[in-house]
Amino acid sequence: MAMQRVSGVRLNEINVPRLFLYHRALTALRDAGVNVVTSEALAEFCANDVTPTQIRKDLSQLGTWGRRGHGYEVSGLLEMLARLLGLDQDWRIAIVGFGYLGHALATFLSYREERFRIAALFDRAPDVVGQRWKDLTVRHVDDLEGALREQGGVDIAVLAVPAKAAQDVADRVVAAGVGAILNFVPVALHLPRRVFARNIDLAGELSILTHHLTGPE
Amino acid sequence: MAMQRVSGVRLNEINVPRLFLYHRALTALRDAGVNVVTSEALAEFCANDVTPTQIRKDLSQLGTWGRRGHGYEVSGLLEMLARLLGLDQDWRIAIVGFGYLGHALATFLSYREERFRIAALFDRAPDVVGQRWKDLTVRHVDDLEGALREQGGVDIAVLAVPAKAAQDVADRVVAAGVGAILNFVPVALHLPRRVFARNIDLAGELSILTHHLTGPE
DNA sequence: AAATGTGAAGAGGTTCACAGCG
DNA sequence: CGCTGTGAACCTCTTCACATTT
DSSP states (O other): OOOOOOSSOOOOSTTHHHHHHHHHHHHHHHHTTOOEEOHHHHHHHHOTTOOHHHHHHHHHTTOOOEETTTEEEHHHHHHHHHHHHTTTSOEEEEEEOOSHHHHHHHHHHHHTTSSEEEEEEEEOOTTTTTOEETTEEOEEGGGHHHHHHHTTOOSEEEEOSOHHHHHHHHHHHHHTTOOEEEEOSSSOOOOOTTSEEEEOOHHHHHHHHHHHHHTTO | OOOOOOSSOOOOSTTHHHHHHHHHHHHHHHHTTOOEEOHHHHHHHHOTTOOHHHHHHHHHTTOOOEETTTEEEHHHHHHHHHHHHTTTSOEEEEEEOOSHHHHHHHHHHHHTTSSEEEEEEEEOOTTTTTOEETTEEOEEGGGHHHHHHHTTOOSEEEEOSOHHHHHHHHHHHHHTTOOEEEEOSSSOOOOOTTSEEEEOOHHHHHHHHHHHHHTTO
16 A cells, blocks of 8 residues: 655755656656656656666655556656645745846746746836736836735745845845745845745856866866 | 966866856955955855855865965956856857747846857747847747858857757757757757756746745645 | 665765964 | 865765565
8 A cells, every 4th residue: 555655744855856857757748648657767758867766766755656566657646746846736926027037937937837826026117017917017116015915925936136126125025925035136135044045047057058168178 | 376276177066056156256345345355254245055164175176276364365266266167258159049038038148248148049930030139130940050150150059949849959059069058948958968058947946946835734 | 577665885065173374 | 373275074865786565
């Protein structure tokens, strides 16, 4: 009988991205009509240097989801990972800074129907505030607290504002009760411990590439 | 006498992002008129959980750049890091997929003057091809090889196209001689070993946040 | 027979504690 | 004395090899 664990698993943190890879691969496999998959086949499908052993190790930390001599049932594993990653529920997202990047993220996230709901848009520029996007209107950043309160708050804030505005905006979304931040601004945000943040540093990513291109000289 | 190493340092890979953080912090310090900085002060400035010990360890791998009892000379360290990361030279970048995301990246990169030159733009949509952006014209993806050849090629390709087009585009930029790829498309690209790639997975990043928000249940 | 689950070994990166130098 | 540079201990994640189960 399968051991259905997965309650409050405090994962190794570092392999959460990998679990998401598995989730994506399994989704594709399910849509292709595959019912059972081995760790070897799944690793092949994930490509990016994932090994069968690693998959088994990762999954075994979450309980017993495979059948020896057989493989993993796609649907059950998928459901478990979705619950673990929080992808089985809707999340309300506010995008602060509705320039090209903010716009791109809004479009991208609403396009890929993945339970991420754009719930509020903010900017500071006069010609952007008031703009409509789908059924939303871009509000002024100065109204952030009020606008969020009057519509029930959001779970996640995406920051795509100029560097000098970032800490102020961060403080305010935190005060408004946001639980997590996806930060595209290349500054080190000071946040209370309870707020979880991921930083995406585009210039940093490029410089990793240029470092490699520079090569061994 | 300072040991001026830094030739073909094959770094630990994993700490390249951290070296870039140092570079950014040192740039800010230099602009603020600071000449000398200790590992402790630099760590404070970098925030993000960087420790003084880690900074010293990282830097010592690159030679002797500090003075005991004194600290590190900002300008010398900055110059060394810039050279190491390849930030002391210009890089030509092609953006493939000129939707909101491609547009955002072009704007972002050209705005922050960091030696990244947008050298070519590609798309497939009829209403985007032919569009002008600064002194560039968006070319059709089908002309990719020719367009790149006729203007000397590029060093880095940024992929911001639909998932199903990604592998094809990747194959073609590689054939056109690109040395590195910044990939925003959530697919596992198959690339020759000589091409270095970084993947930025926006949905993946968000799911890390939602995992944390789901918390210990 | 086939493929998972896992203790043990290994590798890699971080932290410690202090020696070394200016 | 102050701060860097660094071997050693430590810790965490990965890989191996094989016992285990269907």
